[in-house]
Amino acid sequence: MKSLTNINPIDTGRRDFIKHAGTLGTAGVLFSTFPWLQSCKEEEKMKVDKQKVKLAIIGTGSRGQYHMNNLLKMDHVEVVALCDNYAPNLSIASAIFPHARTFDDYHKLLECKDIQAVLIAAPLFAHAPLTIDALAAGKHVFCEKSMALTLDDCLAMYRAYKNSGKVLYIGQQRLFDTKYLKAMEMIHKGVLGDVCGVRSYWFRNNDWKRPVTSPDLEKQINWRLYKDLSGGLMTELATHQLQVGNWAMQMIPDKIMGTGSIVHWKDEREVYDNVSLIYSYANGVTMNYESLISNKFNGLEEQILGTKGTVELEKGRYYFDEAEPAPGIMQLINQIEHKVLDDVAFAGPSWVPETANVNKGFLIDENASTTSGSSSVGAVGDGSFELLEAFCTSAITGENAPNLVEEAYYSSVLALLGLQAIEEQRVITFPDAYKIPYLNFM
Numbered sequence: 001m002k003s004l005t006n007i008n009p010i011d012t013g014r015r016d017f018i019k020h021a022g023t024l025g026t027a028g029v030l031f032s033t034f035p036w037l038q039s040c041k042e043e044e045k046m047k048v049d050k051q052k053v054k055l056a057i058i059g060t061g062s063r064g065q066y067h068m069n070n071l072l073k074m075d076h077v078e079v080v081a082l083c084d085n086y087a088p089n090l091s092i093a094s095a096i097f098p099h100a101r102t103f104d105d106y107h108k109l110l111e112c113k114d115i116q117a118v119l120i121a122a123p124l125f126a127h128a129p130l131t132i133d134a135l136a137a138g139k140h141v142f143c144e145k146s147m148a149l150t151l152d153d154c155l156a157m158y159r160a161y162k163n164s165g166k167v168l169y170i171g172q173q174r175l176f177d178t179k180y181l182k183a184m185e186m187i188h189k190g191v192l193g194d195v196c197g198v199r200s201y202w203f204r205n206n207d208w209k210r211p212v213t214s215p216d217l218e219k220q221i222n223w224r225l226y227k228d229l230s231g232g233l234m235t236e237l238a239t240h241q242l243q244v245g246n247w248a249m250q251m252i253p254d255k256i257m258g259t260g261s262i263v264h265w266k267d268e269r270e271v272y273d274n275v276s277l278i279y280s281y282a283n284g285v286t287m288n289y290e291s292l293i294s295n296k297f298n299g300l301e302e303q304i305l306g307t308k309g310t311v312e313l314e315k316g317r318y319y320f321d322e323a324e325p326a327p328g329i330m331q332l333i334n335q336i337e338h339k340v341l342d343d344v345a346f347a348g349p350s351w352v353p354e355t356a357n358v359n360k361g362f363l364i365d366e367n368a369s370t371t372s373g374s375s376s377v378g379a380v381g382d383g384s385f386e387l388l389e390a391f392c393t394s395a396i397t398g399e400n401a402p403n404l405v406e407e408a409y410y411s412s413v414l415a416l417l418g419l420q421a422i423e424e425q426r427v428i429t430f431p432d433a434y435k436i437p438y439l440n441f442m
């Protein structure tokens, strides 16, 4: 078995690392930690050599188009059909895949026997019916996050998947992002000590609205802003970051409390433009979550706080609480530029907090890309490509990505429980009825 000390997180590029994960998978090291990477293993790719999955896309709006542009660069897929009930988006999609059949009703599309798999990039409220119907029709499914708008629908999707024998992927791309994989290895190996806190936030400064040509189209286009169609910041942004917190903790929180309000964007919207929550784990650690869209000073981040140091996953950096890490730790992680940290400049009478965050820290992966988090479509190099490519492989082999749906399920459910805590102004205990077998939360 290859020892973790031999894994040099900076000596390989993004896709090489995932390949590397595959080879290690056979030895049970990385693969046992990140089992959803199974389809990235070289032997899995060899199984699908020269094969193409016949894929249909349902929902051809901005995220659907982002995926389409990635699909153009993939070998093991042929896009054979497109579906949207909003004609302008369908015609944009049709220009990208001119040979694909077009549908305005997904039921008709699901009747096509040649279609093996569907990619669902429709709004949240449509995820559960589309996914459940597609699985029932015998299709493999990739559905965008979050899973669903209600707890019952999340559970119904999970059960439909378990009963179907088909492949289901949910769009939690951080699970395929190299800098996250490397960081999680460090965290789980204890390089930063024991995890004693999680802080995540996503700040933007824009109204989150899209232009509409007629008032009749307001809800079709701006579905994110209405409570019967969307969970707002919690289901659109927080799901990604709650998943990261649980991944780092290897636990699911059991208590949730929070507040939310419309502070600035006082238009016809119904969803909060400002949320602040605490998720509490059974071992006493808390994950603090904040999001608002009327100030972007803080940007976006997931900070995993350890007793010896901190990881900032979005920036792809880690920091030790003491300025110079112990030599043993440096040897263990076998990486990084080995630069002595810059001296902190002390000048003038300002108060200097007792903090390590004035350090520049170390890059987790020097090849990794970072994003401002301001786009509602997605960023290049954030794991989305690898996630979808892995789905195409799985849809050919019929082999699922272990733990992927469970990670997505719990982040979706926790986002919804967060909303419930806000609405009901009380501390919510994770309800037993919505627990599924996973981690230590059976």
Ligand SMILES: NC(=O)c1ccc[n+]([C@@H]2O[C@H](COP(=O)([O-])OP(=O)(O)OC[C@H]3O[C@@H](n4cnc5c(N)ncnc54)[C@H](O)[C@@H]3O)[C@@H](O)[C@H]2O)c1
Pocket: 058, 059, 060, 061, 062, 063, 064, 083, 084, 085, 086, 089, 104, 106, 121, 122, 123, 124, 126, 144, 145, 146, 171, 172, 173, 220, 221, 235, 236, 376, 377, 378
């Ligand atoms: N993983 C990520 O980072 C990421 C990024 C952006 C969006 N998303 C997710 O992708 C999904 C789509 O978001 P978007 O910004 O592309 O939305 P969008 O409004 O731009 O596009 C959704 C499309 O689905 C179509 N649609 C709605 N109901 C339909 C139905 N029943 N049948 C067929 N088509 C239907 C709409 O007409 C629209 O064209 C959302 O769930 C969102 O959360 C994920």
